[in-house]
């Protein structure tokens with residue numbers, strides 16, 4: 138994915154201006170910035186849902202909307218109704234609909250891909266359970282499995298670690314590491330700076346425009362964070378740089 142001076146707007150209202158950078162195969166990039174910085178907006182533009190008004194976004198060599206079939210998206214778990222009467226296995230199988238089409242029934246290969254994806258996120262033993270009976274963190278892992286089942290070349294995750302406990306966080310990170318080892322490019326929007334330090338190759342620091350794009354050690358500096366977070370208090374923690382959000 139290549140961002141070249143990309144500006145994104147909702148109608149006439151600019152949301153994000155002049156963002157540049159690259160996400161290569163097998164690499165993980167964190168989108169970091171305060172509330173309203175434009176992280177979700179950038180993800181929507183990469184999905185082709187919000188227009189790029191100047192500059193460009195190229196996804197797997199194509200315009201965002203054309204690349205959509207090869208791009209996976211993991212929304213926040215609380216966007217899916219937990220009362221929806223489906224099993225965990227059925228949710229993951231939904232990830233195969235693009236391959237299956239809406240007319241054909243899923244075949245053995247689709248079920249195998251779904252089972253493997255559920256195994257990857259460490260929830261194979263919950264396959265028959267109702268989705269709504271899982272915890273928030275487990276549901277987040279199921280949504281990741283749904284995206285993995287489609288075998289995307291680029292995977293976008295919108296704040297996947299919100300409200301997720303250490304066990305689910307470790308399972309999510311292990312699943313993501315397996316994907317990147319297989320060559321998938323990953324983009325994660327997150328508020329967790331320590332995690333970006335730990336698990337991401339590069340950071341895109343945003344707040345309406347781009348403050349930095351590069352390795353965590355060069356981008357998550359007190360100076361750049363203070364600039365992007367508008368002077369909010371910044372502390373250096375033992376695991377990296379932590380922002381004390383006001």
Ligand SMILES: Nc1ncnc2c1ncn2[C@@H]1O[C@H](COP(=O)(O)OP(=O)(O)OP(=O)(O)O)[C@@H](O)[C@H]1O
Pocket residue numbers: 147150152170171172173174175176177178179
């Ligand atoms: N559909 C929309 N129409 C108009 N403006 C929007 C729309 N969605 C978001 N915005 C605006 O775009 C800006 C960026 O929002 P966005 O949701 O991308 O931020 P974010 O970095 O993901 O924030 P958060 O960390 O709170 O999730 C905000 O000012 C928001 O009000």
